[in-house]
Amino acid sequence: MAPEQDSGAERPRAVTIIGRLSLVVAVFCLCKNLVNLAVWKTLEPDAPSLFRNVLAETPRFLHPLLAHVAALMTVQALWWAFVVIAAIGLLRLRPWARVAFQGICWALLSYITLFGIFWMTVWPRMSARGASAPAESYRVIGLVLGLTTSAAVAAGLIAIVVLLRRPRIREAFARDGEIERERR
Numbered sequence: 001m002a003p004e005q006d007s008g009a010e011r012p013r014a015v016t017i018i019g020r021l022s023l024v025v026a027v028f029c030l031c032k033n034l035v036n037l038a039v040w041k042t043l044e045p046d047a048p049s050l051f052r053n054v055l056a057e058t059p060r061f062l063h064p065l066l067a068h069v070a071a072l073m074t075v076q077a078l079w080w081a082f083v084v085i086a087a088i089g090l091l092r093l094r095p096w097a098r099v100a101f102q103g104i105c106w107a108l109l110s111y112i113t114l115f116g117i118f119w120m121t122v123w124p125r126m127s128a129r130g131a132s133a134p135a136e137s138y139r140v141i142g143l144v145l146g147l148t149t150s151a152a153v154a155a156g157l158i159a160i161v162v163l164l165r166r167p168r169i170r171e172a173f174a175r176d177g178e179i180e181r182e183r184r
Contacts, residue, residue: 010093010172010175011091011093011172012168012169012172014163014166014169015090015091015093015164015169015172016091018090018101018160018163018164019087019088019090019091020087020091022083022086022087022090022101023084023087023088023091026080026083026084026087027080027084029076029080029083030077030080030081030083030084033073033076033077033080034077036073037070037073037074037077040069040070040073041070044070059122059125082104083104086100086101086104087101093172093173093175094173095173095174097173098164098169098170098173101160101164102161102164102165105157105158105160105161105164106157106161108153108157109154109157109158112150112153112154112157113150113154115150116146116147116150116151116154119143119146119147119150120143120147123139123142123143123146124139124143
């Protein structure tokens with residue numbers, strides 16, 4: 001039996017689920033960001049005429065963010081490429097990947113928390129000129145759904161960190177690290 005297959009047989013089920021799910025999400029997000037970047041680069045010369053009305057109603061504090069959309073999309077694509085590499089390392093039980101993945105989860109948890117605060121601040125203030133009563137109820141539903149989604153993602157990220165810190169999982173990564181050192 002090959003050493004790769006042997007170490008795969010010892011991989012905890014939680015690591016397999018976390019690694020595979022993360023790999024799928026990261027590949028999807030990476031592809032989405034690359035497509036968004038390509039579309040943005042194509043539309044960028046015409047952006048002022050295409051988005052004139054939208055920019056006029058956008059809160060002032062978002063204007064610097066919107067001025068650097070291509071750079072933000074590039075950073076996001078690089079981030080998801082790193083997550084893909086870490087997920088592959090996690091599935092191969094590389095000791096660095098477990099630590100890197102915990103860092104990824106903490107960074108995403110910070111992002112989700114800040115996004116929840118942003119959502120709570122911006123969503124109720126969005127323009128509703130001429131909005132009827134049903135439109136106002138949709139605004140409340142949107143606020144609740146956004147915050148509920150943020151809370152659910154945050155709970156999932158915390159669960160991943162807790163699982164990766166379990167002694168059994170740490171042992172699996174330590175064993176693989178020892179096997180890797182012996183091969184050298």
